[in-house]
Amino acid sequence: MIENDIYKTITKPAQGELFKDKNSKFYGFAFPVTNEEQIKQHLEELKKEHYAARHWCYAYQIGTETIHYRANDDGEPNNSAGMPIYGQIQSFEVTNILIVVIRYYGGVKLGVGGLINAYRTGAQLAMEASKIVERTIKRDYQLKFEYKNMSKVMRLLKENDVEIINQTLELNCLLEISVRKSHSSKVFDMFDQFFGVDIKEL
Structure with a gap:
């Protein structure tokens, strides 16, 4: 394909x-x-x-x-x-x-x-x-969440083969991620429905 x-x-x-x-x-x-x-x-x-x-x-x-x-x-x-x-x-x-x-x-x-x-x-x-x-066309997003959700977020990123391009890990965590365009809507929806995580396109 x-x-x-x-x-x-x-x-x-x-x-x-x-x-x-x-x-x-x-x-x-x-x-x-x-x-x-x-x-x-x-x-x-x-x-x-x-x-x-x-x-x-x-x-x-x-x-x-x-x-x-x-x-x-x-x-x-x-x-x-x-x-x-x-x-x-x-x-x-x-x-x-x-x-x-x-x-x-x-x-x-x-x-x-x-x-x-x-x-x-x-x-x-x-x-x-x-x-x-x-090369692959990517979409970049920012994830914002509390530290307590860290392990769940990281697991989802790993399972979906998502690249992390920047991270600030404090009480409130900020991650910038890069997702292949053909998978981007799936990844966006996944985090959009994840209670406690804010996702926005960069």
Whole structure:
């Protein structure tokens, strides 16, 4: 059964093999990202590092339930670079990722078909060099209860394989828990009906 709370992403930056076409060189890079600030930073660093390149075309996708994406041709003909790169993000079914393909111009025009192929291949090589992992979408909750209920609460958490991300254990106890999305309503209802425990979504 395919769970609706699993997504694929990459764990660390990767560089694909060089792709050449008529003296133009294409270098593909993939980065794990979760916000636009990180995307901006990676682009700035690549532009410094590859200052002699002609184009820095890219596509990114961020989000797991609400998806946000963008494709940028960076001066290449319309849809000849950004969208072929984005196509590889879709084809590898990954999110929270930025792919940049840098072009060093070799003096010969490739035409739109040649460009589409080159940028698609550059992105594909970057993806093939990346380590793709599966991650689970989680829901986080806070539990509030008196110390006397501690052992019951802990037993339920253990039985339901719930991860504790933070705890304050005093007279009144506060626990922050992280629950896999597909199990979250079951866990919420269980504690919601537990007399003496307050649960709220974080």
